[in-house]
Amino acid sequence: MVTTYKPGLMTLSTLKFKIDGCRYQVKKIDQILKRYRETKIPIEKFDLLNYSDSGGVYPMIDKWLDIALKNGVKEVKYTGFESWKLPREQRYPFPIVTVLATTKSLRELVLQCCNLESVTLCTSHDKGIKNCYSLRKLWLTDVYLDNTDKICYITCVLTLLHSWNSSQEKEEEDQSVY
Numbered sequence: 001m002v003t004t005y006k007p008g009l010m011t012l013s014t015l016k017f018k019i020d021g022c023r024y025q026v027k028k029i030d031q032i033l034k035r036y037r038e039t040k041i042p043i044e045k046f047d048l049l050n051y052s053d054s055g056g057v058y059p060m061i062d063k064w065l066d067i068a069l070k071n072g073v074k075e076v077k078y079t080g081f082e083s084w085k086l087p088r089e090q091r092y093p094f095p096i097v098t099v100l101a102t103t104k105s106l107r108e109l110v111l112q113c114c115n116l117e118s119v120t121l122c123t124s125h126d127k128g129i130k131n132c133y134s135l136r137k138l139w140l141t142d143v144y145l146d147n148t149d150k151i152c153y154i155t156c157v158l159t160l161l162h163s164w165n166s167s168q169e170k171e172e173e174d175q176s177v178y
Contacts, residue, residue: 016047
C-alpha cells in the first residue's frame with residue numbers, strides 16, 4: 001500500500017508507505033521518492049511500515065531515508081516486522097547515527113522493532129549528534145541495543161535534552177530583552 005498525502009500544491013507533504021515484500025511496492029515507492037528527490041518537494045512526515053521479512057529491502061530503506069532527510073523531513077517513523085516473528089539479527093539496522101548527524105530539521109524520530117546493536121552510539125559525538133538541536137522527541141519501542149550502547153544511548157538522550165533545554169532558556173532570555 002502506498003499512500004501520499006499532499007494537502008496543497010506548495011505545502012509540505014506527509015508520506016506513508018507499507019512494504020510487505022512485494023517487488024512492485026518497492027519499485028513504486030522508489031519511483032515516488034525519486035520524484036521527490038529530483039523536484040526537491042519538501043517532506044513533513046515520513047512514515048514507513050516494513051512488514052517484509054527480507055533484508056533485501058534494507059538498502060532501499062536507507063536510500064529513502066536519505067531522500068527524506070535531504071528534503072527537510074521533520075518527523076520520521078519506522079515500524080519494522082513484529083519482534084516475535086523476526087530474530088534481532090535480521091531486523092533492519094536503523095542508521096540512527098547517520099540520521100541524527102546529517103539532519104538539521106528532524107524534530108521527531110520514532111523507531112519500533114529495529115536493531116541498533118551494530119551502531120556505536122558512544123562515537124556519536126564524533127559524528128555530530130551533539131549538534132542535532134532540532135530533535136525534540138526520540139521514541140524507541142522494541143529496539144535492540146547492546147549493554148554498552150544502552151549507557152551511551154542514555155547519555156546521548158540526556159545530552160539532547162540538555163541541549164534542547166539550553167536552547168529554550170536562551171530563546172526565553174532573547175525574548176525577554178525585547
